[in-house]
Amino acid sequence: MYKLFIKFLIIFLLFQSCNNNSSSDSKKSSGGATYVSPSIDKNGRFRKGHTRFPVSTKKDAFKSRMRSKYYYQTRGKYRARKKK
Numbered sequence: 477m478y479k480l481f482i483k484f485l486i487i488f489l490l491f492q493s494c495n496n497n498s499s500s501d502s503k504k505s506s507g508g509a510t511y512v513s514p515s516i517d518k519n520g521r522f523r524k525g526h527t528r529f530p531v532s533t534k535k536d537a538f539k540s541r542m543r544s545k546y547y548y549q550t551r552g553k554y555r556a557r558k559k560k
Contacts, residue, residue, distance in 0.1 A: 508530035
């Protein structure tokens with residue numbers, strides 16, 4: 477009786493460790509990131525596939541994005557030129 481209980485306990489612990497490892501691996505790999513597959517743009521150039529990381533939801537990151545967006549809309553080489 478005692479040996480049978482030990483065998484079941486060992487089998488149960490093995491299954492539990494396998495389940496814990498697989499779930500932690502999937503959490504590490506996904507992390508909210510998205511894979512962008514390779515493609516060809518409108519000019520016929522090849523774009524390599526890459527991983528796009530999720531956008532940060534932190535307050536400071538949002539403020540930084542808005543500040544950067546304002547800068548490039550109002551200054552620099554990316555600004556739309558006024559037609560004369």
